[in-house]
Ligand SMILES: Nc1nc2c(c(=O)[nH]1)N[C@H]1C(S)=C(S)[C@@H](COP(=O)(O)O)O[C@H]1N2
């Protein structure tokens with residue numbers, strides 16, 4: 182896990198075209214990578230990482246997601262997944278009762294200076310507004326206007342340690358139930374997506390405050406990723422060197438249920 186970023190950079194160094202054709206051509210083409218212990222080869226052998234590597238090679242580290250005009254916002258953001266954690270999370274219910282006046286966003290884990298921000302503090306920081314399209318794997322899309330603090334700004338204030346490789350986003354809402362005990366929703370990204378200029382800690386939607394059904398008081402927008410990679414109701418952002426100890430170890434609630442980790446569009 183510690184070598185993942187280095188390895189990805191080496192892979193991208195092979196060039197976008199060769200990266201893509203390698204994946205399409207199948208494993209024989211990997212033979213030039215030599216012995217089994219070659220770090221790039223080990224990296225490529227993770228099935229899930231094939232998509233990741235190919236998408237990264239094609240998309241590039243800092244390519245922007247498309248942004249739209251106001252006139253292209255055709256309806257409100259369709260609520261999906263959890264839409265009201267007040268129903269089963271007392272702590273969230275208490276926060277909502279006072280319009281999130283006592284909400285704190287924590288930045289923890291592999292940082293030099295752990296931080297906490299109230300909603301008012303977040304709203305007073307430099308913001309970014311972007312009109313983007315949200316694509317849910319269930320087959321619908323919505324164009325919406327999101328306002329928030331660039332996550333890079335929060336991470337810079339907390340000063341990310343060199344050992345950090347991923348960011349885990351912890352949410353208030355509890356998923357599942359039935360036969361298995363409910364588990365909290367969570368997600369994760371690499372540092373490239375965390376520091377991407379369109380990745381924001383969003384507290385505003387279509388010109389108003391972010392409604393509860395869409396993740397109040399704050400949700401993360403990672404604009405080059407699918408809907409399930411847009412965590413709502415986020416209370417803690419944790420810098421980690423791996424995510425095996427969270428949930429079932431796949432990097433997110435839906436990943437633990439079989440979805441792809443990278444989830445790029
Ligand atoms: N905390 C949390 N975040 C979540 C979900 C959820 O159930 N809980 N659902 C995901 C899915 S599958 C989608 S499509 C979007 C829906 O966001 P929206 O309700 O604002 O449309 O949130 C994502 N983030």
Ligand SMILES: [Mo]
Nearest residue numbers: 317318408409
């Ligand atoms: Mo979704």
